[in-house]
Amino acid sequence: MVAVGCSSGGGSGAIGNGESATAKKGPVKPGGTVTIAEVGSQPDFIFPFAPATNQNGYNANLTQPLWPYLVYAGDGAQSVVNKEKSLFSSLVYSNGDKRITITLKSWNWSDGQPVTSRDFTFVYNLLKANASNWNAHLVGLFPEDVTSVSTPDAHTVVLDLTQAYNPDFYTDDVLSTIPLVPQHAWDKTSATGAVGDYDTTAAGAKAVYAYLQQEGAKTTDFTTDPLWQVVDGPWKLSEFRSNGYYSYVANKGYSGSPKATLDKVVFSPFTTDTPEINALRSGSSLDVASLPLNDIKQAQALTSSGYSITSVPIPGVAEIQPNLYNSEVGALLRQLYIRQAMEYLIDRTQIVDKVYNGYADPGNGPVPVKAAGAWASPLEKSGGPYPYDPAKAKSLLQAHGWKVTPGGTTTCASPGTGPAQCGEGISAGQALTFNLVYSSGRATTDVQNAAIKSSEAQAGITVNLKSEPFNTLISTIGTCTASSHPASSCGWQLAEFGYEPYSLYPNGTGYFDTGGNGNSGGYSDPEMDQLIKATEYGSSTTVFSQYEDYAAQQLPWLWLPLREGILVYRTKLQGVVPLNPFSAGQDFEDWAYTS
Structure with missing residues (x-):
């Protein structure tokens, strides 16, 4: 970016x-x-x-100027839908917000063919058959939540949904992830095969999608493959x-x-x-x-x-993602009090002032205060639930059975599941030692993480640092859950990707909900799921603040300042x-x- x-x-x-x-x-x-x-x-x-395994956000930067999204987010500095650059001329919600009527603009593809509602059904059919292998997929939403798609004419699409949604959420966060692509040029299963209507069957849609993903990975052919020359x-x-x-x-x-x-x-x-x-x-x-x-x-x-x-x-949130199912430290990171202690030891105010010269979001929770201030709750605006407080961090650990050794190694002195013990899966003498891998290339990130390593040591928490190129980082870190543990792709412990970008409606969908495509560490909490769903279905600012404050307090991620x-x-x-x-x-x- x-x-x-x-x-x-x-x-x-x-x-x-x-x-x-x-x-x-x-x-x-x-x-x-x-x-x-x-x-x-x-x-x-x-x-x-892109495939679900490819989380390289720079790919969207490459493709958006070629195939813009149906709903184009952002108009200058304004956090609004850009109607001029969007592919729709109107979006009408009806039937209690369970039906969306989309009227497409009269645009052409670069080869002169018109952009039509058939291009939308092509995208829908491909994703319906392959949603689990789409890296922007929001589980349970498009296309699973569509009961029917009809095309009354060449420029009209009618979506009937399984239930009513908050139109702000659905427009801003769902329809803004969907580009239209040229059915008349891409509906094929091989380079030499003819274009057809293969996408209209599940088997055909899978074959087309597999072919396009295969071709999409051939970087040497990006400018020569005829597929990628047809743009809108x-x-x-x-x-x-x-x-x-x-x-x-x-x-x-x-x-x-x-x-x-x-x-x-x-x-x-x-x-x-x-x-x-x-x-x-x-x-x-x-x-x-x-x-x-x-x-x-x-x-x-x-x-x-x-x-x-x-x-x-930047409209996004910087974070350290904990792997809650790592075989060595997952049991530690699943304890909320340990994540709380670690957050209390991150001096976010000092990082903003000394590392970023004041040019950073404070990183107080799941919603950026500077780039999405209209959504930020009073709790976040006032500094968040975990301001820097080493004394509280030490007290939390001591209250849960740890022998705290500032500047040394803090170890579990009272194993067990009682209220004053270390917690399930934590053994006697186990140390609070973690490996943090982060994206290399920025000197300020190195300085920030060195500061975090130093401040965590005040409570005897050891953080071992390792930086590597972003592409290497995302290729070696898989999504980890209870069922995937202890797969080799889940060997990481703490990961810092830089930041996670947000769309116009920053409600955490895909990041903090169970099974979310950006939920790499396997966080799962029924109350969090319920609160996120409430923001998807209703437009109450009170409900949004309830979600935001709960997420800030529960620490699915450790919050960091965002430069x-x-x-x-x-x-x-x-x-x-x-x-x-x-x-x-x-x-x-x-x-x-x-x-």
Whole structure:
């Protein structure tokens, strides 16, 4: 992700507020190329419905400009549906919110064929037969919750659902995960086979899906495979290299608005922050980049070199995910009091101030305060249920039968399941020692985790750190549950992915519900499931706050501050800010150079 959102932040006078940068800077100069720095992971899959085992969020960044979602989330800095860029012209809920009538816009695919309701049924049929192998699948929701799909005409789709949903939730969090794809070009089971209506049977849908997923993993064919040349978004992929370099050119057949002014957008990969900031300082061809927060003092020099800078909060939550079913430490992490003690020992306020120079969400719970402030409860806004308090952490452990050794190794002195004992599955002498694996590439993440390691040691909790590239991290960490324990893919103990992105309605679906596709650590709690369902079915802000506060207190994850991005962009590049916080800043059709 380049950066997301827009607001002013903490420390440098050179960093402005993206809201004020929307004014026109001068006449637009058609054409030109923008080069964007991308630090960390690179995309590795192009079919928009990646396998459940592929959790690389950068793939969505790659595909959204090619195949936009039915409901396009985010309009500039506003947390709303972008009706101009969405594929629907109207969404009407009826029959007590159990029926949705979708009217599609009169758009064309890049090969001139119309986008129709048949493209929607193609997506529905593929997902109905393959939902368990779709990485964005929300268990129990689309397509399982659809009782029937009808298409009265070429631009109308009627969905009948099993029950009534909160329209805000269903539109913002479900329909916003569904792109339309070209049935007339993709409904085939082999490269040499003819296009047909294979998706209309379960067996055919499985065969088509398997073929498209197979082709979607062939990175060397991203720009040559005829499948991926048929798009309905504003851009077409023109280059893709093994090192993560890729580029787009404008789709001349794009039906939507606005149409691209730029000729080309290039993503240039950097493995870490250091070469990126060196490239910016050298006056290279980089036009858009993220300024590492540990290099915030460079802001003034960059503004003097023709760049503008703005802080950008990210709509998501940073976390350490505990593996509740790890064979060595799962029994420890299943104890809420141990997770509470660990959270009390994370000095989030100090991390925000010292590591991120004030440019970070405080990380007080499951809803970001800065990027989703309208949803944040009073509890989260006031600091959350677990402010930094080493004394409380030590007392909690001592009250549950632990011999606390600050700066040493805390061990279980009273095994058993009584109220003053360590808990089920914990043996006498067992130590509070954990391995934390996290995504490499950012110096601030290294500093943050070193600080956490140091502060946890105040109560004798040992945290061993290991960093590895994001793609390596997600490929080795599987979803762990009671039934999968002790599978080899569940050998991890604590994992920090960076952050988990949220859609417009941040209710935890897929993350904290039992079996959720983002619930890697196997957290399961009937009350949590019930509260999440309540937010899906009803629109009461009271119910949402009940869910939010319960999740904050129950710690399915350990909450961490979430850094803001510091977006650096050429001053003559218009339309970059306010950046859309929910499209990963992929709205390049809004950008243009000024003369």
